[in-house]
Amino acid sequence: xxxLIVKAVNLGKTYRLYAKPxxxxxxxxxxxxxxxxxxxxxxALDHVNLEIRRxxxxxxxxxxxxxxxxxxxxxxxxxxxxxxxxxxxxGAHALLQIGSGFHPDFTGRQNSLSYLAHLGITGTEAQAKLxxxxxxxxxxxxxxxxxxxxSTGMVTRLMFATSTxxxxxxxxxxxxxxxxDAYFSNKSFDRIREMCAGGRTTVLLVSHDIxxxxxxxxxxxWLDGGRVIADGPASNVMKAYEDSIRVQExxxxxxxxxxxMALMQQNNPGIRWLKVDIRSLTNMPMxxxxxxxxxxxxxxxxxxxxxxSDEGLGKAAALEGVTAARWGxxxxxEGVICREMRNYGTPLHRASVLLPIPDGIDRITLxxxxxxxxxxxxxxxxxxxxxxGAGFQSNPGSLPESHGKWTDHVISLSENSSLPGKNDSIxxxxxxxxxxxxxxxxxxxxxxxxxxxxxxxxGAAMSLEIGFEIRNPQLxxxxxxxxxxxxxxxxxxxxxxxPDLRFDASSAPVGVxxxxxxxxxxxxxxxxxxLTLAKAGYYADNPAIFYAINPDVYTCLxxxxxxxxxxxxxxxxxxxxxxxxxxxxxxGKLPEKHKxxxxxxxx
Amino acid sequence: MANSRSELSAIATARMILRHxxxxxxxxxxxxxxxxxxxxxxLAWVFLYPALLLSIYLFVYLVIFKMRFPxxxxxxxxxxxxxxLIPYMGFMESMTVGALSIKQNVHLIRNVxxxxxxxxxxxxxxxxxxxxxxxxxxxxxxxxxxxLSVHLLWLPVVILLQAxxxxxxxxxxxxxxxxxxxxxxxxxLGVLFLMFISPIGFKPDMVPAGFAPLIYLNPVxxxxxAFRSSILSNHVIDIxxxxxxxxxxxxxxxxxxxxxxxxxxxxxxxx
Numbered sequence: 001x002x003x004l005i006v007k008a009v010n011l012g013k014t015y016r017l018y019a020k021p022x023x024x025x026x027x028x029x030x031x032x033x034x035x036x037x038x039x040x041x042x043x044a045l046d047h048v049n050l051e052i053r054r055x056x057x058x059x060x061x062x063x064x065x066x067x068x069x070x071x072x073x074x075x076x077x078x079x080x081x082x083x084x085x086x087x088x089x090x091g092a093h094a095l096l097q098i099g100s101g102f103h104p105d106f107t108g109r110q111n112s113l114s115y116l117a118h119l120g121i122t123g124t125e126a127q128a129k130l131x132x133x134x135x136x137x138x139x140x141x142x143x144x145x146x147x148x149x150x151s152t153g154m155v156t157r158l159m160f161a162t163s164t165x166x167x168x169x170x171x172x173x174x175x176x177x178x179x180x181d182a183y184f185s186n187k188s189f190d191r192i193r194e195m196c197a198g199g200r201t202t203v204l205l206v207s208h209d210i211x212x213x214x215x216x217x218x219x220x221x222w223l224d225g226g227r228v229i230a231d232g233p234a235s236n237v238m239k240a241y242e243d244s245i246r247v248q249e250x251x252x253x254x255x256x257x258x259x260x261m262a263l264m265q266q267n268n269p270g271i272r273w274l275k276v277d278i279r280s281l282t283n284m285p286m287x288x289x290x291x292x293x294x295x296x297x298x299x300x301x302x303x304x305x306x307x308x309s310d311e312g313l314g315k316a317a318a319l320e321g322v323t324a325a326r327w328g329x330x331x332x333x334e335g336v337i338c339r340e341m342r343n344y345g346t347p348l349h350r351a352s353v354l355l356p357i358p359d360g361i362d363r364i365t366l367x368x369x370x371x372x373x374x375x376x377x378x379x380x381x382x383x384x385x386x387x388x389g390a391g392f393q394s395n396p397g398s399l400p401e402s403h404g405k406w407t408d409h410v411i412s413l414s415e416n417s418s419l420p421g422k423n424d425s426i427x428x429x430x431x432x433x434x435x436x437x438x439x440x441x442x443x444x445x446x447x448x449x450x451x452x453x454x455x456x457x458x459g460a461a462m463s464l465e466i467g468f469e470i471r472n473p474q475l476x477x478x479x480x481x482x483x484x485x486x487x488x489x490x491x492x493x494x495x496x497x498x499p500d501l502r503f504d505a506s507s508a509p510v511g512v513x514x515x516x517x518x519x520x521x522x523x524x525x526x527x528x529x530x531l532t533l534a535k536a537g538y539y540a541d542n543p544a545i546f547y548a549i550n551p552d553v554y555t556c557l558x559x560x561x562x563x564x565x566x567x568x569x570x571x572x573x574x575x576x577x578x579x580x581x582x583x584x585x586x587x588g589k590l591p592e593k594h595k596x597x598x599x600x601x602x603x
Numbered sequence: 604m605a606n607s608r609s610e611l612s613a614i615a616t617a618r619m620i621l622r623h624x625x626x627x628x629x630x631x632x633x634x635x636x637x638x639x640x641x642x643x644x645x646l647a648w649v650f651l652y653p654a655l656l657l658s659i660y661l662f663v664y665l666v667i668f669k670m671r672f673p674x675x676x677x678x679x680x681x682x683x684x685x686x687x688l689i690p691y692m693g694f695m696e697s698m699t700v701g702a703l704s705i706k707q708n709v710h711l712i713r714n715v716x717x718x719x720x721x722x723x724x725x726x727x728x729x730x731x732x733x734x735x736x737x738x739x740x741x742x743x744x745x746x747x748x749x750x751l752s753v754h755l756l757w758l759p760v761v762i763l764l765q766a767x768x769x770x771x772x773x774x775x776x777x778x779x780x781x782x783x784x785x786x787x788x789x790x791x792l793g794v795l796f797l798m799f800i801s802p803i804g805f806k807p808d809m810v811p812a813g814f815a816p817l818i819y820l821n822p823v824x825x826x827x828x829a830f831r832s833s834i835l836s837n838h839v840i841d842i843x844x845x846x847x848x849x850x851x852x853x854x855x856x857x858x859x860x861x862x863x864x865x866x867x868x869x870x871x872x873x874x
Contacts, residue, residue, distance in 0.1 A: 080872075101711065105640035110636065118630055118633075118717055119626075163714070
């Protein structure tokens with residue numbers, strides 16, 4: 001076919017990411033014989049087959065790193081394919097990078113002429129083009145000023161106008177649409193559309209904004225992981241792509257929700273693990289390393305040993321949200337296998353181990369237990385032990401000096417153990433406060449069809465199911481429940497409140513609160529939900545004590561659920577809540593006395 | 604483009620340069636304007652810069668070092684130094700600017716505005732402009748001293764060969780500098796070192812016998828000799844030296860273009 005502009009068969013491109021700059025240099029000359037960790041390979045494109053004909057306007061869409069820009073670079077001839085074949089007819093002009101090549105000391109005129117000179121356009125032809133450029137960029141007054149005096153927007157406009165003044169056979173645009181303000185952005189769309197109106201110019205473009213891409217292109221190619229996922233009419237591919245983004249977004253929200261649910265489970269009375277921290281009492285660096293051979297928990301009829309292996313310590317670090325290991329390798333010291341707690345490498349001067357607690361061990365048993373540690377330190381430092389569990393904390397106290405000999409120290413966990421139930425914990429962005437007399441154990445959201453989801457259609461129904469567990473067996477109370485939705489995690493834009501929920505420990509120690517919103521009026525966007533369950537009258541009495549330590553607050557879950565509202569039209573974008581009202585057109589004149597409130601006549 | 608694979612790289616590159624000569628001319632002009640844009644004297648610097656530079660060298664060699672050859676007048680010596688210094692200025696500028704040329708002009712390649720080979724060639728063209736202006740000053744001085752040679756007619760050939768030599772070198776160093784920026788530092792130091800050991804302010808036969816290879820293995824020696832042969836009437840012409848000069852230039856061009864052709868495809872991957 002003579003009108004085939006681009007033909008790619010099994011096209012592949014592999015980039016090498018080098019460990020050191022000189023590896024790149026050696027590899028360029030084929031001197032990097034065997035790859036001993038000198039580089040890793042990244043397959044930017046993988047078996048891509050593509051045919052593009054004259055006059056087609058093709059948009060490449062996909063997430064970051066999908067290979068879109070790499071494909072355009074190959075078609076532009078800027079980079080060479082690693083595998084496969086690529087045939088491109090001549091006459092390509094690429095705009096792969098807007099925003100460079102303009103000299104700040106040159107005037108706008110000089111810069112434009114210099115750009116054109118690089119394309120071989122000089123003399124009267126260049127002058128004619130220049131007129132078009134100045135006119136389009138709307139820079140008549142400034143064109144003879146150095147571009148360093150321009151605002152960013154002015155430079156962008158001039159660059160766009162200059163680089164689109166020519167009419168190439170194949171125009172390649174990488175993320176350069178929609179530059180400038182809204183007015184110029186529209187103008188630039190028109191310009192591209194005009195360029196390809198004649199049907200001679202073939203346009204290939206990459207844009208993260210699929211909606212603006214769809215304004216120009218009639219065909220879309222969806223790339224993911226270097227492969228073509230879909231190729232066809234713009235509207236079909238766009239729909240498939242949107243659906244996939246929605247699914248990915250939903251699963252991201254679900255992951256986040258799972259984490260928050262895990263936090264709520266953790267807040268339950270059963271203690272599954274105990275984390276033991278050894279830390280500097282003064283938070284000053286230690287005088288020398290501490291060697292630990294054993295940490296054990298002695299309970300009534302159990303002895304539990306802490307897992308000092310990499311896996312065990314890794315778990316402890318993960319629980320803390322810190323990945324850096326503060327433990328050295330296993331060594332043997334005076335015939336004892338031990339691990340070194342380093343006195344460097346972290347500003348925290350702290351190291352942790354994890355003790356898994358078997359089922360059936362309650363808080364009382366734990367508090368009667370004791371913690372044993374076997375350690376040696378050549379240069380003693382002031383160190384203390386702290387034990388944490390879900391809803392449990394104990395500060396057993398400081399470690400005596402070992403004077404360079406293996407020392408066994410046993411401390412009772414009942415020392416300084418904190419009050420049960422009074423617990424604040426923070427994990428994954430969500431926080432939990434409250435006395436936990438009534439505990440919220442789960443929060444789930446459902447759409448109008450009853451299926452569980454975190455993505456809601458604007459204006460549709462939504463219901464929440466809030467699982468609870470009453471921990472105080474004497475409790476029989478009316479409670480207030482407040483559900484607040486905040487935008488971007490800060491401002492509450494919408495609150496739902498009920499003052500009349502009855503919680504009775506004797507009849508229903510566990511249960512679910514169902515809440516139904518028949519119509520969500522929240523505007524499009526992402527919202528986080530917070531739940532506060534408090535003693536009846538808490539809100540009416542306007543308490544003086546901060547909610548996090550107020551004894552009337554049973555549970556306060558903040559930012560525990562993240563939902564997305566979509567599908568609202570223009571009315572629901574940019575707003576907080578879309579209100580509802582009844583409207584009526586009443587015939588007749590406005591009463592005389594109201595008139596001057598509305599229209600002030602001049603003169 | 605399609606049949607250039609089967610051609611010799613040197614011939615393909617030469618053809619490519621010729622085909623783009625108009626663009627090359629205009630982008631060289633733009634490049635020069637860019638260099639001096641924003642300055643008070645503007646393009647006058649194209650003349651001012653070499654004139655002032657030559658004055659500085661003259662002052663150092665004649666007033667401070669008080670160098671003089673037997674049988675040479677002050678002016679004779681000045682002309683001798685300039686004949687070496689001026690082509691070296693062209694060499695120095697092309698090499699230092701050329702080494703960074705691709706790295707600093709990636710946008711031209713990205714936006715498919717210039718064939719990648721033309722960027723180092725442009726650097727050489729700019730370097731040779733300064734040299735040409737300085738040469739005009741030199742002709743004026745030689746004319747007043749009555750020592751302008753009739754062999755001046757050969758000068759365009761000498762400069763063309765020099766251009767081939769420089770293009771060959773710059774193609775190599777600019778490609779290397781893309782992968783390893785350290786190359787450009789080595790080039791700057793190398794050019795500085797060469798200036799001191801090349802026969803610019805002294806004659807090759809003034810060098811002690813032990814150091815003779817330093818002269819005879821130095822391509823700059825043949826370059827300065829060719830310039831002196833075609834400009835100065837009192838210079839003794841050594842045909843062998845001129846032959847070697849031509850060979851070095853053509854060989855360097857062939858080598859540089861072949862090297863560049865081999866690596867230009869992977870060049871942008873390393874940028």
